[in-house]
Amino acid sequence: MAVPLSSAKFHTSILTQSLPSSSSRSFSVGKRFCCSSSSTSMEHHESKFKEFPYASVPHRELMVELVSTVENRLGESLLPCTLPSHVQYFENESATAHASLYVRSGNSSSQVDFILGSWVHCNLPTGGALNITSLSVYLRPSTDAPNFLIEVIQSSPTTLILILDLPPRKDLVQHPDYLKTFYEETQLDKQRQLLEKLPEVKPYFSSSLYIRALVSPSAILVSIETDPSQAIRIDEIIQDHISPVAKVMLDTWLNLCACTERRLTDDESKDLAKRDQIIKNKTIEIDLESSFPRLFGQQVANQVLGVLREIYNS
Numbered sequence: 001m002a003v004p005l006s007s008a009k010f011h012t013s014i015l016t017q018s019l020p021s022s023s024s025r026s027f028s029v030g031k032r033f034c035c036s037s038s039s040t041s042m043e044h045h046e047s048k049f050k051e052f053p054y055a056s057v058p059h060r061e062l063m064v065e066l067v068s069t070v071e072n073r074l075g076e077s078l079l080p081c082t083l084p085s086h087v088q089y090f091e092n093e094s095a096t097a098h099a100s101l102y103v104r105s106g107n108s109s110s111q112v113d114f115i116l117g118s119w120v121h122c123n124l125p126t127g128g129a130l131n132i133t134s135l136s137v138y139l140r141p142s143t144d145a146p147n148f149l150i151e152v153i154q155s156s157p158t159t160l161i162l163i164l165d166l167p168p169r170k171d172l173v174q175h176p177d178y179l180k181t182f183y184e185e186t187q188l189d190k191q192r193q194l195l196e197k198l199p200e201v202k203p204y205f206s207s208s209l210y211i212r213a214l215v216s217p218s219a220i221l222v223s224i225e226t227d228p229s230q231a232i233r234i235d236e237i238i239q240d241h242i243s244p245v246a247k248v249m250l251d252t253w254l255n256l257c258a259c260t261e262r263r264l265t266d267d268e269s270k271d272l273a274k275r276d277q278i279i280k281n282k283t284i285e286i287d288l289e290s291s292f293p294r295l296f297g298q299q300v301a302n303q304v305l306g307v308l309r310e311i312y313n314s
Helices: 057-077 176-184 189-196 232-258 266-296 298-312
Strands: 089-091 097-105 112-123 129-139 148-156 159-165 201-203 220-225
Touching (some): 057 112, 057 232, 097 266, 097 298, 148 232, 189 201, 189 220, 189 232, 266 298
Antiparallel strands (some): 129 148, 159 220, 201 220
């Protein structure tokens, strides 16, 4: 599942926040928002999401640390998770597919629209199981900065797909300063190069051309396969290689995107909101509407998708 640009998905949500209009276009970095570096004092429901019950220890520790880093850094700018219990955790009738969702919206003064985390566990007909974990953070059209996305897809103890990116929200050809600010000067491509030095790592190509068009030039889309006799090697790669890279990219995103203001004109913000909405609608249309009923049955799918649509259209 995952509701980001996962194995075949992207989602973005919008909640327009008014900013002083400007007669000139500006892509320069403005003031920094006050993003707390300490733990939020806000009490919120700890859902089953944070247990990551089907992930290996290194995999679980990575996801928990990324979620905690986002929540601690954004602090009280995030509202509590208010998803109904039947959406925070759900399964199919035969209990062969399980999933959990976690959503926290930004408050009215935050540039963050919402954070969305998920995990899915599904038994495979051939034996074994498919496990997917994801975390994505979406910004409002008061800023044009990229969103954040990570998804880890594991279909066996020795195979893994990693999708890690700061998906752009503007055309990089029309806006070369955007490319320079978020992808060239940050040297994010070096993180991909670090992973691709490993012999077990190969490029991953989504079967969806639409998805390929959404990722950034520095996106990490790789498949990892280890020798069947060395299943522990996957966990070593997660702990020693994927985890450091993911933390660098998340830290870059927090500093440069979530906690830095980029002034937009009213027209720019409106155009960005339209683009975000198109991508959001496509996520439901091309992925979730087909995969959810197949995994969880139509009744459960309708309940979960109904809540997600409300979130996406709020």
